[in-house]
Each structure stands twice: as C-alpha cells, then as structure tokens.
Amino acid sequence: MTPQELKSVLQAGLLSFALTDFDSELRFAPKPYTERLEWLQPYGASAPFAAAGTGEFFSLTPQEFGAVVQVAVERCRGRTPIIADADADADAGGGTLAVGYAQEAERLGAQGILLLPHYLTEASQEGLVAHVCERLIRDFFLPYIALRNQGQGYAVAIVKAGATLVGHGAGPVRRPPLSDLKPAEVQALRALLVPLGTQ
Numbered sequence: 453m454t455p456q457e458l459k460s461v462l463q464a465g466l467l468s469f470a471l472t473d474f475d476s477e478l479r480f481a482p483k484p485y486t487e488r489l490e491w492l493q494p495y496g497a498s499a500p501f502a503a504a505g506t507g508e509f510f511s512l513t514p515q516e517f518g519a520v521v522q523v524a525v526e527r528c529r530g531r532t533p534i535i536a537d538a539d540a541d542a543d544a545g546g547g548t549l550a551v552g553y554a555q556e557a558e559r560l561g562a563q564g565i566l567l568l569p570h571y572l573t574e575a576s577q578e579g580l581v582a583h584v585c586e587r588l589i590r591d592f593f594l595p596y597i598a599l600r601n602q603g604q605g606y607a608v609a610i611v612k613a614g615a616t617l618v619g620h621g622a623g624p625v626r627r628p629p630l631s632d633l634k635p636a637e638v639q640a641l642r643a644l645l646v647p648l649g650t651q
Contacts, residue, residue, distance in 0.1 A: 458535075461498055461499045461533055461535075462498070462499060462535075464498040464499075465496060465497065465498035466495070466496065466497045466498060467497060467498065467499055467500075467501065467535075468492050468495070468497035468499070468500040468501065469500075469501045469504045469505065469506040469507065470485075470488055470489060470492060470500055470501065470502065470504075470506070470507055470524070471488060471506055471507055471508075471608075471611060471612055471615055471622040472485060472503060472507040472508050472509075472512070472520055472622065473485040473488060473622040473623060474622065474623040474624070474626060475623060476623070478623070478624070478626050478627075480512075480516050480519055480520060481623070482519065482523050484622065484623075485520065485523055485524075485622075486523055486527050487620075488615075488620060488622065489523075489524060489527045489528060490527070491620055493528075493531065493532075497532065498532065499532060499533050499534070499535050500524065500528060500532060500534055500535070501534075501535045501536075502520050502521045502523075502524035502525075502534050502535070502536050503517050503520040503521060503524075503536060504535075505607070505608070506607070506608055506611050507520065508608060508625065508626050508630070511626040511627050511630075517536075521534065521536045591647070592644055592647075592648070595640075595644055596610070596641075596644055599637060599640055599641060599644070602637060603631060603633070603634075603637075604629045604630075604631070605625065605628070605629045605630030605631055606631075606633065608625055608630055609625050609630055609631060609632050609633050610633060610637075610641060612624070612625060612632070613632070613633045613637075613638050613641055614641060614645060617638070617641065617642055617645055618645065
C-alpha cells in the first residue's frame with residue numbers, strides 16, 4: 453500500500469483500535485482476539501489497528517507483536533486493511549525498535565504501518581445534528597474523559613473495562629504504569645454506557 457493509499461484509507465471512515473486479548477497469565481490470547489475482530493467487523497471501520505496503544509503495544513515483545521498482527525491480517529484479509537501501529541515513542545528503543553516492529557508487520561502482511569504516536573483525521577459532520585453531538589459530548593465524552601483521567605494508565609484500562617461491561621472482555625491490563633479501574637470507577641463507567649444501549 454502506498455502512502456497515498458494509506459492516507460485515503462485512514463480518511464475514509466472510522467478507525468478501530470482493537471484491544472489485545474490476554475489470558476489469566478497475561479499471555480496473548482489469539483482465539484478471543486479473533487473473536488474481538490469479528491465483533492468489531494460489522495461496525496464498518498475502514499481500517500483496524502493491530503497492537504496499537506489501546507492494544508498495549510508498549511507491553512508486547514517483538515514476537516508477541518508479530519503474533520497479534522498475524523492473527524489480525526489472517527482474520528481480516530480481503531475485508532479490511534490492517535494497520536500495524538509501531539509507535540516510535542513506546543519504549544526506550546525509540547525509533548529503532550519501532551522500525552523493527554514495522555518490518556515484522558510488513559513481513560506478516562500488514563497493509564499499512566503507522567510510525568507516528570497519533571493520527572488525527574477529520575470526520576465528516578454532514579448529516580449530524582448539532583444538538584445530538586453536544587449531548588453526546590456533554591453526557592458521555594466529557595464524563596468519560598474525567599473518569600479516564602482519574603488514574604495513571606487508565607486510557608487503556610477504561611477501554612478494557614468498557615469491553616468487559618458489554619460482554620467482550622479482554623482480560624486485565626498487562627503491566628505498570630497501567631492498572632485496572634477500581635470497582636467504583638467501573639460502576640461509574642457502567643452508568644455512562646447504559647444509556648447507549650447494547651453494543
């Protein structure tokens with residue numbers, strides 16, 4: 453995939469940053485991860501990201517990273533391109549480590565490699581009613597962000613807790629500084645999710 457093709461894919465619609473599933477001993481769990489990709493497929497993301505920040509890329513060994521990407525590529529082949537996220541700021545190895553991850557992802561068949569910590573794309577506002585957006589921001593996103601900011605590493609933990617609440621748990625977060633939400637925080641998250649209905 454050329455850089456221009458990758459740019460077009462990233463701007464074509466929603467992006468999906470899938471959690472990485474771990475078992476009770478914090479090993480990568482391929483079967484639940486495959487099931488997660490299947491669950492996300494009907495939501496119409498233009499490109500799922502494998503082993504991105506929410507997928508705890510920074511805690512994966514190169515071999516584990518390769519295994520996550522390989523499962524994603526095999527599961528989504530012919531349906532959606534897979535982007536392997538090799539964040540250059542994720543580890544002490546910096547850019548050198550990221551390049552190694554990127555080369556492994558390419559070898560396994562990932563159609564795109566993102567070497568930036570963040571990628572922002574403009575979403576079309578056509579057809580969206582302003583007051584609906586304001587209500588979602590006020591009633592969900594701002595409280596969600598406030599809850600996410602209550603603990604170090606909660607950017608991943610809150611997504612994992614939410615996935616568990618809607619029946620698609622991915623196991624606990626893997627290592628410090630990440631920590632799981634406290635029970636009261638899980639209940640606060642549940643209260644935010646209930647009005648959104650089943651997922």
